[in-house]
Ligand SMILES: Cc1cc2nc3c(=O)[nH]c(=O)nc-3n(C[C@H](O)[C@H](O)[C@H](O)COP(=O)(O)OP(=O)(O)OC[C@H]3O[C@@H](n4cnc5c(N)ncnc54)[C@H](O)[C@@H]3O)c2cc1C
């Protein structure tokens with residue numbers, strides 16, 4: 001069977017060389033999960049992948065970035081030990097730092113490679129897939145007709161037009177930065193999203209002279225002005241920030257074998273300035289890899305940012321087509337656990353008649369940026385709550401005087417909890433906070449299970465912990481409510 005709703009059929013059809021029940025395009029986290037789940041139901045399956053058969057997460061994403069951050073945090077702790085009366089001489093061996101990042105990264109990569117190696121060779125095709133006007137998949141010299149197609153082609157770094165040429169060898173992206181053999185002397189990081197923030201702070205902590213540029217005044221996508229401002233205050237203790245700036249031109253030349261990159265920009269006061277240094281890490285966002293895949297031949301419509309329309313956010317299914325677009329490829333929530341869950345759900349639903357069986361329940365939004373303080377958002381954002389005219393209160397805590405945070409000298413940050421004033425339930429939260437990853441998970445569990453603030457406050461909070469800061473914010477929210485049982 002070919003995919004239905006085929007709108008762009010050509011007369012010059014290529015002969016089908018293989019027919020399968022399920023074809024998966026892309027073997028990253030989402031695609032591998034889909035393959036594993038679907039393989040439990042059918043043998044009539046093929047997975048096609050271009051490039052490395054591991055995952056973005058293990059190879060150039062979550063894992064190498066956290067390995068670099070781990071080294072940076074050790075350096076930071078040693079360099080700032082003076083505050084405790086502990087004096088340490090810190091010497092950073094850039095080659096050894098990068099060697100550990102690469103060795104541990106390779107260890108993680110080998111896990112996913114081993115799993116893929118165990119799959120039957122005749123179910124794996126290495127090559128770049130393209131969907132033709134008949135809705136069939138062309139790869140190498142094969143033309144595959146599939147009853148169900150799962151697209152899990154991920155995303156790639158977006159580089160502003162012309163920058164690759166003008167920055168030449170000084171250009172780095174998250175695809176190349178972890179291959180460095182040594183630390184650069186100086187680095188401009190462009191983009192203060194998750195990638196830019198994590199890597200800018202990590203390199204700064206490792207002794208690299210870092211300037212972080214962003215075209216808006218927001219960091220880590222924070223939508224709460226107060227928390228955003230607090231995050232900027234904390235981060236600027238360690239980083240040179242050029243927020244709300246406009247980059248006009250980038251260039252690079254080489255003198256005596258040393259790279260010299262320049263960035264001409266207009267700062268937030270409107271003053272023309274120039275940055276000069278060794279390397280430029282471009283972290284200006286990622287784009288899903290479906291532009292040239294030919295998904296429109298399957299009846300899928302895309303908006304102006306390549307986002308598929310009619311996406312079922314639980315399964316990645318597109319409308320009533322037998323087409324699923326999952327993971328970063330659908331540009332919905334480009335984070336790891338979402339790619340993983342969507343892969344799992346799509347893998348089941350292509351094979352079972354009962355589409356609801358074994359599907360993961362929709363999880364509430366959760367994102368964490370691993371800078372310090374950690375920037376995390378859970379549930380609804382403030383603009384979303386306001387757009388729905390919900391009656392809300394904000395429970396706030398500032399970590400500057402929070403007991404355990406002061407003890408540990410990590411007392412910079414703020415937590416805002418948005419709670420419904422009528423139901424006592426948590427709607428969402430936003431923070432730049434020490435131990436933000438744990439606070440965010442507790443709040444995510446509370447929202448998922450519709451726990452009231454009262455119930456949460458009846459749970460024990462051990463003393464002295466940073467989580468007592470969470471209790472302070474919950475109490476602050478409670479104080480503002482007029483629900484009788486709360487008084
Ligand atoms: C630096 C960095 C740090 C990150 N840190 C975190 C983090 O801390 N936490 C978190 O939750 N998320 C993080 N992410 C995001 C996370 O890594 C991604 O959301 C996730 O890896 C996406 O998985 P995927 O399966 O959708 O895509 P991928 O793993 O990218 O897999 C897509 C596969 O499809 C292949 N492909 C593409 N086009 C074709 C084609 N035409 N034919 C055949 N194959 C094709 C690709 O080569 C690739 O192998 C990070 C990302 C980056 C870049």
Ligand SMILES: NC(=O)c1ccc[n+]([C@@H]2O[C@H](COP(=O)([O-])OP(=O)(O)OC[C@H]3O[C@@H](n4cnc5c(N)ncnc54)[C@H](O)[C@@H]3O)[C@@H](O)[C@H]2O)c1
Nearest residue numbers: 191192193194195196214215283284285286334368369370
């Ligand atoms: N810890 C995590 O969960 C984690 C870590 C890294 C990446 N990721 C995932 O990877 C995705 C991509 O991350 P990202 O940080 O590249 O993208 P992003 O979209 O989050 O941030 C890009 C930033 O670059 C800025 N920008 C864009 N063009 C610019 C220009 N010309 N000049 C100056 N600034 C410019 C934008 O204003 C924005 O702040 C994220 O959406 C996230 O889901 C997650």
